Amino acid sequence: MTASVWLGVLEQGLLWGVMVLGVYITFRVLDFPDLTVDGSFTLGAAVAARVIFDGYDPWLGTALALACGIMAGCVTGFLNTKLRIAPLLSGILMMIALYSINLRVMGNKSMLSLLRMDTIFTGVAGLGVPQNLAVVTLGSVAVTLICYLLYTFLQTEVGMALRATGDNEQMIRSLGVNTNTTKITGLALGNGLVALSGALVAQYQSYSDVGMGIGMIVVGLASVIMGEVIFGQGTLLRSLVAVILGSVVYRAVIALVMRLGLPTTDLKLFTAVLVVLAMSSPIIKEKVSTLQSRGKERGQGAVNNRS
Amino acid sequence: MLSITGLKKTFNPGSVNERLALAGISLEMQPGDVVTIIGGNGAGKSTLLNMIAGVFPADEGKIIIDGQAVESLPEHARASYIGRVFQDPMMGTAASMTIEENLAMALKRGAKRGLRRGIKNKDRNFFREQLSLLGLGLENRLTTKVGLLSGGQRQALTLLMATLVTPKLLLLDEHTAALDPNTGQKVLQLTENIIEKNRLTTLMVTHNMEDALRIGNRTIMMHEGKIILDISGTKRKNTGISDLLEMFKKASGQSITNDRMLLAN
Numbered sequence: 001m002t003a004s005v006w007l008g009v010l011e012q013g014l015l016w017g018v019m020v021l022g023v024y025i026t027f028r029v030l031d032f033p034d035l036t037v038d039g040s041f042t043l044g045a046a047v048a049a050r051v052i053f054d055g056y057d058p059w060l061g062t063a064l065a066l067a068c069g070i071m072a073g074c075v076t077g078f079l080n081t082k083l084r085i086a087p088l089l090s091g092i093l094m095m096i097a098l099y100s101i102n103l104r105v106m107g108n109k110s111m112l113s114l115l116r117m118d119t120i121f122t123g124v125a126g127l128g129v130p131q132n133l134a135v136v137t138l139g140s141v142a143v144t145l146i147c148y149l150l151y152t153f154l155q156t157e158v159g160m161a162l163r164a165t166g167d168n169e170q171m172i173r174s175l176g177v178n179t180n181t182t183k184i185t186g187l188a189l190g191n192g193l194v195a196l197s198g199a200l201v202a203q204y205q206s207y208s209d210v211g212m213g214i215g216m217i218v219v220g221l222a223s224v225i226m227g228e229v230i231f232g233q234g235t236l237l238r239s240l241v242a243v244i245l246g247s248v249v250y251r252a253v254i255a256l257v258m259r260l261g262l263p264t265t266d267l268k269l270f271t272a273v274l275v276v277l278a279m280s281s282p283i284i285k286e287k288v289s290t291l292q293s294r295g296k297e298r299g300q301g302a303v304n305n306r307s
Numbered sequence: 308m309l310s311i312t313g314l315k316k317t318f319n320p321g322s323v324n325e326r327l328a329l330a331g332i333s334l335e336m337q338p339g340d341v342v343t344i345i346g347g348n349g350a351g352k353s354t355l356l357n358m359i360a361g362v363f364p365a366d367e368g369k370i371i372i373d374g375q376a377v378e379s380l381p382e383h384a385r386a387s388y389i390g391r392v393f394q395d396p397m398m399g400t401a402a403s404m405t406i407e408e409n410l411a412m413a414l415k416r417g418a419k420r421g422l423r424r425g426i427k428n429k430d431r432n433f434f435r436e437q438l439s440l441l442g443l444g445l446e447n448r449l450t451t452k453v454g455l456l457s458g459g460q461r462q463a464l465t466l467l468m469a470t471l472v473t474p475k476l477l478l479l480d481e482h483t484a485a486l487d488p489n490t491g492q493k494v495l496q497l498t499e500n501i502i503e504k505n506r507l508t509t510l511m512v513t514h515n516m517e518d519a520l521r522i523g524n525r526t527i528m529m530h531e532g533k534i535i536l537d538i539s540g541t542k543r544k545n546t547g548i549s550d551l552l553e554m555f556k557k558a559s560g561q562s563i564t565n566d567r568m569l570l571a572n
Contacts, residue, residue, distance in 0.1 A: 157420035160404070160412055167401035170393075174360065175468075176386030176417040 007136065009255050013248030014139030015200045016219065020227075020247040021146060021240070022069075022193030023220030028239075029154070030186035031166035032080075035091030035217055039098025040072045040191040042213035044198025046105040049112040049208035058120045062199045069195020070188045072098060077184030102210055110210045119203035135204055142200070146193065147240050154236055162186050194220075215268045222271055223247040225278040308508040309336040309359070309476055314368030316358060316532075328354040330532035332368070341502060341509045341523030345516060345551075350529040352512045353394075356478045359510070361385045373475045387417025390469030390507075392462065392482040399465030402454030406445060406464065409453055410434045413468035437467055441497060459490035463497055470501050477502065479511040495522075516548045530559045 019041055026034040044065035051061030072094060079090040106112045125134040153159045164172035165182040173179050194216070202208040227246020233239040253274070254267065262270060277284075316329040329351050336342060344352050358365055359372075361382035370378040372388045393399050400409050411426045411434075431449060438446040441463045445456075453461060462482060469477060479498065483491035499522060502509050513519050519526050526543055528536035528551070535558040538546060546554075 153422070155425050156422045157411075157415055157425050158422060160408055160425040161420055163404060164401045164412055167403045168398070171399055171401060172412065173383050174386055174389075174391045174399075175412055175415070176383050177420065178381070178383045 005255055005259075007132070009251045010248060011135045011139060011204065013251040014136065014143050014244075015204055016197060016223070016251065017139075017143050017244045017247035018146060018200060019194045019197035019216065020220050020223040020243055021143075021150065022190040022197065023217065024190075024224050024240070024243045025150070025186055025193065026190035027221065028224060029163055029166050030183060030190070032087050032183065032187065033091070034073075034076060034187060034190060035088065036072055036076045036094040036098070036187070036191055037091075037194050037217045037220060038213045038215065039095040039102070040069045040194045040213070041198040041201075041216045042102045042208070042210060043072055043098050043105070044069050044195030045202035045208035045212055046102045046112070046198075046210070047195070048199035049114055049202045050105050050107065052114055052117055052119065052203070053112055058118055058123065058203060062120055062196065062203075065199035066192050066196045069198075070192035072195065073188035073191030074184055076191070077180075077187040080187075081180035081183050099210070106208060106210065112208045114203065114206045114208075117206075119206070120200075121203055139200070143244055147244065151237055151240055158182075158185070215271065218268070218271050218275055219250065222275045222278065223250040225275065226250055226253075229278065229281070308338045308340070308373055309334065309510075310369070310371040311335075311359070312369045314355070314358060314370065315366045316354060316363070317366055320366075327532050329358065329365075332532070332534060334527070334534065336508055336510070338508055339506050340525060341507075341511070342525045342527060343519040343523050344510065344512045344527050344529060345514070345519045346529035349531075351532040352529050353480055354532075355529070356391075356480050356510065356512060359476070360389055360391055360478060388475040389478060390416070390472075390474030390476070391478045392465050392469050392480065394481040394484050396458040396461040396465070396485055399468065400453045400461050403452060405450045405452055406438070406456075407431060407434055407449040409464065409468060410437075410471060413471045416472045416474075418472075437471065440500075441467060457490075459486050459494060462486060462490075462494050466494065466498060466501065470505060470507065473505050473507070475508065477507045477509040479509065479513075481512050481514060484514060516551050520546060520548070520551070528555060528558070530555070535559055 019037070023034075023037060026032045026037070047065040047068045048058070048061035051064055052058050076090050076094045079085045079093060080087055085093070103110070121134045121138060124138045125131045129137050154163060161172055161177045162182045162185060164175075165177070165179045165186070169179050172182075198208075198213065201212070223246040224243050225246070226249050227242040227244070228239065230249060231238070231242035231245050233242060254270075257270060258264070258267075311332055311334040314329050314332040316327075318324070318326045318328055332351075332355060344355070346352050357363060359370060361377070361380060361384075365378050368378065369376060372385075375388070377385050377388065391399070401412070404412075407426055407430075411430060414430060434449060435446040438449075443460055443463055445460065445464065453464065456464065462485075466482070482498070483494050486494060495518065498511075501507070509523065511523065513522075520543065524543075525537070525539035526546075527534050527538075536554055
């Protein structure tokens with residue numbers, strides 16, 4: 001693969017990496033399978049695109065996208081904690097509701113093009129960063145900053161209560177934490193990051209599309225799991241970095257299989273299979289090792305019989 | 308310290324699974340009282356503890372802890388009064404977090420949590436000092452994840468967490484039942500030390516009648532959601548396990564059917 005392909009992989013890995021961090025917060029830290037992600041990613045893209053399209057500052061659009069994602073997460077949290085709707089269903093409901101909302105945000109168009117408009121990336125390029133490195137530069141700064149903030153936050157009193165909510169809800173409630181609040185906080189934080197990522201991606205590819213969030217949760221999961229498997233999860237900091245690297249690896253794998261001739265339309269199928277394989281790997285490993293040891297025993301038995 | 312009047316609870320009312328768990332419990336405890344609770348399966352022992360802690364709301368009745376009516380408060384709001392240790396050693400700690408993180412969360416029991424650093428350096432010294440009292444060598448493993456500890460170690464840690472901030476009331480729900488007998492005895496010894504040192508008002512559910520009579524100053528027996536026996540003082544001193552079985556038979560009209568209670572002796 002050429003250098004420009006690798007650069008593309010890195011760019012995508014970083015920008016979508018912000019989304020992956022969001023999925024990590026809800027799925028891993030909070031242990032909440034949150035499908036809102038599919039809707040909030042598009043929400044972020046739609047909000048940023050609309051703001052830019054209407055001629056306002058792209059930084060304002062990006063900030064508004066973050067705020068909208070936070071609100072979406074709060075609503076999912078409200079459905080789950082106050083209305084007692086199951087986690088999966090709360091997310092699905094929000095995902096569907098957001099589909100209509102996203103269309104409204106984009107002015108009832110399924111696509112909003114930002115071609116030749118100023119984005120935060122053109123803004124950075126204007127500051128003297130080489131044109132072709134603008135995305136990587138801004139993406140790295142954003143991801144590093146977010147990782148640092150998350151790492152710090154998850155070690156605060158509230159952050160630790162959030163982690164404990166995902167680990168052992170009964171225990172942290174008995175220590176005086178309102179787990180409804182921590183769940184809503186976690187969902188708001190996660191979906192805020194996902195929407196921010198959507199805003200970055202929309203500006204990166206110069207359009208927002210109402211369908212761009214479909215399957216985003218699976219992409220997020222694939223990246224989280226690959227990151228954890230390849231780069232480990234010993235400590236909090238290591239997990240956060242691993243998850244970002246997982247996002248880059250995921251993009252590299254996608255670039256590779258497309259090079260090998262996989263049609264773009266099969267990408268989602270490929271991603272789903274990837275997640276299935278990663279999630280079932282412990283069971284597959286177990287089966288393989290029992291089969292191997294059985295094979296060995298049989299082999300030894302044969303030797304013993306002969307002697 | 309604890310005053311319960313007419314506490315009632317029915318699970319799944321109006322359905323085929325309707326079950327009367329507490330049939331009007333009243334109980335008064337003075338500061339420093341250590342009360343052991345025994346009774347067969349489904350007698351309502353755990354339900355009573357869960358109701359005091361606020362895991363589920365009461366149908367009827369009052370619960371007053373240290374002069375404060377708590378029956379309408381949610382579970383997390385009662386945490387400032389209550390320290391708890393559960394039967395399942397996995398229940399009282401967060402496995403994916405380190406020993407110091409678990410202790411830091413316990414140090415904030417009932418207090419407001421903000422965006423301050425979760426663990427301060429001066430806390431670490433305090434944690435080490437407290438952990439060394441357990442005599443398990445955990446004071447040198449502050450950054451070990453709790454999931455790597457044994458059941459006994461986790462239960463001892465839970466006990467420390469429940470009492471790190473001195474609670475008004477300590478609730479122990481068969482907290483040694485899931486441990487092997489040796490470890491169970493060790494954890495029980497630690498429990499007695501901690502209760503004595505802090506003069507903790509304690510409610511302890513146990514299935515071991517010998518422990519029930521030996522530990523604390525008062526023993527109550529529950530059956531079908533009621534307190535059927537309440538002994539303390541000299542009467543308790545002169546009571547043996549066989550007397551207890553006899554009393555159970557007389558009060559409930561049946562003999563004890565809880566295998567664990569019989570096997571434990």
